[in-house]
Amino acid sequence: MAKTIKIRAKAKNGVTTVKALITHPMETGLRKNKKTGEMIPANFIQEVVCKHNGKEVINCEWGGAVSKNPYLAFKFKGGNKDDTIELAWKDNQGNGDSLSAKIR
Amino acid sequence: MSLNQKRRVFLKGSLAAGTLGAAVGLLTPGAVLAAWNKNAFTSKNIDEAIAGVVGNPVTTPSKDITIKAPDIAENGAVVPVSVSTNMDGVESITLLVEKNASPLAAVFHLPKGSLPDVSTRVKMGKTSDVIAVVKANGKLFSARKGVKVTIGGCGG
Numbered sequence: 136m137a138k139t140i141k142i143r144a145k146a147k148n149g150v151t152t153v154k155a156l157i158t159h160p161m162e163t164g165l166r167k168n169k170k171t172g173e174m175i176p177a178n179f180i181q182e183v184v185c186k187h188n189g190k191e192v193i194n195c196e197w198g199g200a201v202s203k204n205p206y207l208a209f210k211f212k213g214g215n216k217d218d219t220i221e222l223a224w225k226d227n228q229g230n231g232d233s234l235s236a237k238i239r
Numbered sequence: 240m241s242l243n244q245k246r247r248v249f250l251k252g253s254l255a256a257g258t259l260g261a262a263v264g265l266l267t268p269g270a271v272l273a274a275w276n277k278n279a280f281t282s283k284n285i286d287e288a289i290a291g292v293v294g295n296p297v298t299t300p301s302k303d304i305t306i307k308a309p310d311i312a313e314n315g316a317v318v319p320v321s322v323s324t325n326m327d328g329v330e331s332i333t334l335l336v337e338k339n340a341s342p343l344a345a346v347f348h349l350p351k352g353s354l355p356d357v358s359t360r361v362k363m364g365k366t367s368d369v370i371a372v373v374k375a376n377g378k379l380f381s382a383r384k385g386v387k388v389t390i391g392g393c394g395g
Binding site: 163182192194196200213 | 340358
């Protein structure tokens with residue numbers, strides 16, 4: 136799958152701030168295609184998990200109300216420079232992607 | 240090295256690469272997906288949605304929860320919302336948009352060590368309150384903030 140995740144993690148004063156952007160259409164399933172009048176099938180991310188050195192630091196459940204190309208930012212205690220951060224998402228159609236990065 | 244031997248080496252190499260790829264794929268939260276709260280996310284009723292996530296629709300309004308969202312959102316399709324609190328022992332933060340067709344927008348489960356400070360962007364169909372429900376030490380707290388939407392984000 137094409138790269139869908141951009142992630143930046145920065146450790147400062149014992150707290151790591153993670154910011155992530157995911158490329159995804161986030162269709163609610165409630166919109167109509169204006170030309171054909173057909174409903175656009177729902178296609179949105181349901182689950183986002185982020186791990187720091189293999190330990191889960193956030194687990195999100197999302198609905199169709201999260202914006203297109205979702206943005207997520209959160210903080211956790213601990214985390215050092217060059218630690219590994221892994222983020223994975225999965226949508227309602229069973230597609231998903233994951234990416235690992237280093238804390239800066 | 241004969242041609243056949245080279246082929247063996249090549250196969251071995253690609254096999255190793257394949258295993259590595261599978262290991263990375265393991266991270267996809269397939270097992271957790273089964274827990275995705277379909278009833279709460281499709282619920283049209285705000286109390287039902289809250290109860291579906293945290294088990295109880297009754298929340299205590301709290302001034303310790305800060306919702307950062309624009310007073311007026313020009314584009315309802317992209318409304319940046321941040322929720323933070325100075326409470327201890329926060330287990331989850333739930334974000335709802337009161338007047339959306341399905342009010343529940345997102346749930347953030349925070350394991351110990353994660354700070355109760357999350358940001359994301361949500362869609363809003365029309366002018367409405369954004370509600371944050373914080374579960375801390377088993378208790379439920381909530382806060383709300385009105386956001387005026389000039390262009391809806393849920394229409395066609």
